[in-house]
Amino acid sequence: MQAKTNIGGQAVIEGVMMRGPGHIATAVREPSGNITVKKEPLVSISDRYPILKKPMLRGVVALAEALVYGLKALSFSAQASGEEEEQLTTKEILMTMGFAFVLAVVLFVIIPTWAAKFIHSIADDPMVFNLFEGLLRLAIFFAYVVAISVMKDIRRVFMYHGAEHKAIHAYEAGAPLDVEHVRPFSTLHPRCGTNFLLIVMLVSVFVFAFLGWPDLWLRIATRVALLPLIAGIGYEIIRYAGRSDKRWVAVAITPGLWLQKLTTREPSDDMIEVAICALEAVKPDGEVKANA
Template identity: 50%
Template sequence: MKAAPAVSYGGQAVIEGVMMRGPDGYAVAVRRPGGEIVTRLVRRPGPASRHPLARVPFARGLFALVDSLVVGVESLMWSADEAAGEEEKLSRAESALVVVIGVLGAVGLFVLLPTVVAGPLLRSGAGNLVVNLAEGLLRLGVLIAYVWAIGRMPDVRRVYEYHGAEHKVINAYTATGDWSPAAAREQSTTHPRCGTSFLLFVVVVSVVFFSLFGWPNIWVRMATRLLLLPVVAGVAYEAIRLADRSRSPLVRWMAAPGLWLQRLTTREPDDSQLEVAAAALAALQRLADRLDSARGPGPGTGETDHRRS
């Protein structure tokens, strides 16, 4: 199971499993109720190989964000079906409804609520910068409270454990080229390119950008925040890339809060969860080997493999 760590992998935790994303596609591994590990491998080249703008600094952040959302939702929906068993699978309409409710809930909780609560500060005489800073701190507070609160739920705690497993396996692969559970066991559950760190950078960058537009009425504020999201995401994405690649003490210091926040969104996984994360990465390696041999599946092709634990 040794390989030269020539590429960077990312991913996310899903229901009873892990999704791993590479430059050529993504793989999802889920443990079914009976203990069987099922993997889904999909050929989907990254945005940089499909869109010229996706290779341009700052613009590439938006492409990466959209790609992450699309792949993430697809993986989450598939994992929910596999983890639930054959009799409890959601229909396409039910899956779409879940996604819409989730997006609306996120906008309401992390965009609308902070801007509404911070509004009275301006009427009390506080300046635009102070009000925007208060809004950013409120958004950060809501984010921290949310991930902490849902982490108290047993099902979400297991997702956090799989999140830790994803990081451990990627860290093991990056450090040693070995992604086995034994190699991953001693690795850290944090990673500088984690989406949790990205969200923190988004909050910090948004304070700076939103301050430039004063504090207009609530509808203009909402529109401004949504329209500036691609710009904020682009800057935050470059910050995440820098945090992952730089060894500068200053950059490490700036990245530290994101790693601290990951203590809320990751937990120590057990060996069975590490096995699932390793299965996802192994599937990506199979895809890379096939492409190297010029026998890879065409774009958009998926396959399902089964392996019993």
């Protein structure tokens, strides 16, 4: 069987965004029940500057572009589903990204590295402080995922997340892209962004463990400065895991798959239909419709 092109995706409000080799498409279920699809060319800065396709660099570029395209897809889905009257402007997208970055730094950098000082009474080894900080960071991350997973609106997004994974699994297996054939596939996928975030957390624990324990603001500065490196490492790991069928790789990514049980839900048939529409829109031009 011919290898399929890697296609990634993201759940949005009442829909799914899919990213193929040349296009991005967002399919949304409108209040009327119809499915609207917005398809646009995928323009990557790495096409203009090929050096950015090199290992480590490509992960940072992929993450930044995923954030931009993801916010655009969310904005479109909010409008198409009737949640918002108009889409975000470029300025609003940049402001949202900036706010999200600051919030992430506060939650996953400042709070853990500040709180780690409270174990001074039982340890004085800098590596112990760093490892404790890493455990706090993981605990905050898990608590955040659990907290949002019980929200009603987020549960629907997680159902669309499951539909996205099922559609991609079916495509990669060469199955017909219709609801009947897509439904049996798993809601868990090794290339999921949830896996990526967990890997980034674990890589950060390892990297930061050897940085010593300087003053608080220097710790914060070094951790923020090293985020691109850590994201690059995480991207290479998730990229390898998505292409490998080695047993040890399957075992290594198992915790990420377990975590996806919180960030995905079994979708309804109409959600699977939306995911299929998005995927069909971004398949390479040379591939015929799988259910034709």
